[in-house]
Structures are given as structure tokens and as C-alpha cells.
């Protein structure tokens with residue numbers, strides 16, 4: 823396991839089109855382990871991390887809500903890995919304050935569906951379909967956004983967005 827460098831907003835890899843993962847080989851497994859290590863023990867611990875955030879334009883992310891989070895998704899303890907993820911259903915809506923390790927220094931209230939059904943592959947290549955709400959639903963949507971070159975503030979009104987983007991810490 824190794825701590826990887828987390829790239830910041832403005833880095834081209836964050837808006838690059840991600841590659842579908844065709845084969846889960848040792849390189850991908852190492853990337854996943856390193857992403858989990860970086861999420862847990864990096865300079866700024868996070869609850870989720872998408873591959874572009876560590877400089878790799880690939881369709882995968884890791885997620886791990888804080889242990890005290892509420893919601894029925896608490897059954898998914900430990901890090902969740904999703905490869906080639908796709909949100910197939912979203913329902914309800916909630917407003918939650920979000921931040922991002924690639925955009926240090928800013929947060930915003932973001933409205934998103936409260937519950938999502940997401941499918942993809944786990945680290946062993948098994949097809950999985952998860953139906954989650956609470957923190958995990960929120961994190962999954964935030965990370966899938968990263969795989970499409972989007973940031974949490976793309977969901978807020980343009981005037982607030984401009985103001986927020988100007989406050990992102992660059993150092």
C-alpha cells in the first residue's frame with residue numbers, strides 16, 4: 823500500500839474522459855489498494871476517492887463512510903470498491919454539505935437523490951448491484967461525478983459556483 827498524490831481542481835486529468843476497465847489485473851488491484859490507503863491515511867482523509875483524483879483516468883472509485891454514519895447502508899462496513907460504476911436509478915432528494923479533497927477549502931450544500939441503485943464490478947470482477955441511501959448514496963454520486971469530469975459545485979447555481987471556485991486553495 824502506498825499513499826498517492828491527490829490532484830487538485832484545475833488538473834487536466836480531472837476532466838479527462840475515463841477509460842473503462844477491461845481487465846482487473848495486478849496493476850488495477852495495486853491502484854485500488856493504494857487508493858484505499860490514500861483515502862484513509864492521506865494528507866486529508868476522505869470518505870471516497872475516484873481514480874482521476876490520483877491521476878488515473880480510469881472508471882473506478884473507492885468509498886468508505888465514517889464508521890458512525892447512520893442509515894441502512896451501514897451494512898457495507900469497510901471500503902467499497904466499484905469498477906465501471908453506473909447509477910441506474912435515483913429517487914427522493916436530500917441536501918447535504920459536500921466538500922472534496924481535490925477542491926480544498928470549499929464546501930457547498932448540494933441537492934441530490936437520497937437513494938441510488940448503482941451497478942458495477944467489485945475488485946474480484948464480480949458484478950454487483952447496490953441499493954443504498956444515506957452517506958454511501960451521497961458518496962457514490964459524488965465519485966461517479968468525478969468519473970464524468972464533474973465536481974460537487976456543478977450542482978449549485980452558477981453565481982455561487984463562480985464564487986466558490988475562486989476560493990479553492992491552490993497550495
Ligand SMILES: [Zn+2]
Nearest residue numbers: 921922923924
Ligand atoms: Zn471529490
